[in-house]
Amino acid sequence: MAEIVSLTINGRPVRVPSGTVVAAALALAGESRFRRSVAGHPRGPLCGMGVCFECSVTIDGRPHCRSCQTLCAEGMEVRTDE
Amino acid sequence: MYGCDVAVVGAGIVGAACASECARAGLSVIVFDRGPVGGGTTAAAMGHVVVMDDSEAQFALTSYSRRLWRDLAAELPAEVHYEACGTLWVAADEEEMAEARRKEEFCRVRGLRAEILDEAALREAEPNLRPGLRGGLLIPDDAVLYPPSAAMFFLGRAPQNKIEFRAGSEVRALNPDGGVILGDGTRISAGLTVNAAGCGSPDLTAGLPVKKRKGHLVVTHRYPGHIRHQIVELGYLKSAHSVSSDSVAFNVQPRANGQMLIGSSRQYGAEHPGVEFGILRRMLERAAMYLPDLGRLVAIRSWAGFRPATPDKLPFIGPSAGNQKIWLATGHEGLGITSSLATGRLLADMVLNRPSEIPVAPYSPARSLLEGKAHG
């Protein structure tokens, strides 16, 4: 069995198996809007491989992180209010 | 079959401006491009509308064109993202500060606004620049815009019954009697042809001394307010002048949506169109010397493009030396976005025998044949 990692998504505690990328954790937590476009439209992962930047979120206070390229870590704080 | 009065090869910002000015003067125009509007060098550019003063002729063309942009500003649609954010030339040391003062005086005596900033004023203008810079020069009337949309706007601005755009039309050769021969062999006749094919122009006009000068750019995610002006180092003048070796310079631009474009690099002899990480790294390290927080920001894309460069840093505008039916509007190197409007206007003035607002002789294609072409 994989180890469990605890993080928060918009302040809500979430537990996922270690090795989970943040985008997957967000999907598991039921988040469909990861960020907003310039025009205010909801955006979420498109390519899943680090190219499109549609999946950007704020991780530990750092904006514009690609959630599909970042592994969940213990105590991580993720926000989807960009 | 008689196709049109003017056939323009190339729907980059220069070809689009020439086509637009001719069509607005009542001539019928067909524009050919192997790709879409503004998909060549125009799509790779930064879109800084900047007055430059390497030579009087360069100053005349860029300042005239900037004035035309300013006159047009109110008519530009939102997607052109035109913003008169000004240029901030940054001086790192006393030598560069002397250059800032020289430029300030140069502008002032010619009636353009320019303002010297001391160290404190520079920090106030751009708080994210590193401390310890000597000062700067603010040119408030320079601007930034999104070039492909500007090219689109030029074509759309002409009366629709006067202008036709043929996308996906490769031009194989220019017909010496006017007109073009397309890739599939179709001949379309025209009163005259304008070769505005940018880096492709020497393929259509043999012997034209236009060479590719490669440049890289990086665009960041959105950081509204991180910078407020187009910021350029005055060391740029030293590095951009070297025509032999590869060079990088600090040159950043704020976009209306909060993104930043980071440049710039210049390479001769580089033929591969892809991004080269060695020069990209040098360029970003240079930028981080001025904006220390840059390393903490997220870049989302990088790309490279080719500037169409001439030996004397001035474009070719006018009838070609060998054939009065084949005209040139090419060789704008790193200033084609800035000088597109003036190029279109001057070309149309010459075609229609109208008086022009600035002398056209310095840009005459015939100069490349003259002995001792000692411009600079």
Ligand SMILES: Cc1cc2nc3c(=O)[nH]c(=O)nc-3n(C[C@H](O)[C@H](O)[C@H](O)COP(=O)(O)OP(=O)(O)OC[C@H]3O[C@@H](n4cnc5c(N)ncnc54)[C@H](O)[C@@H]3O)c2cc1C
């Ligand atoms: C990295 C970079 C940054 C720059 N930044 C700035 C800036 O901030 N400010 C500024 O003023 N300038 C800038 N420039 C310079 C500017 O981009 C160019 O001077 C300008 O785009 C040239 O426009 P053009 O219309 O001549 O060429 P292009 O945009 O290349 O247009 C030529 C067109 O001709 C077409 N074509 C060529 N051959 C054929 C053929 N045989 N048949 C059919 N079609 C053909 C091509 O498809 C192309 O669309 C920059 C350039 C680069 C590379």
Ligand code: FES
């Ligand atoms: S989904 Fe495309 S970069 Fe993450």
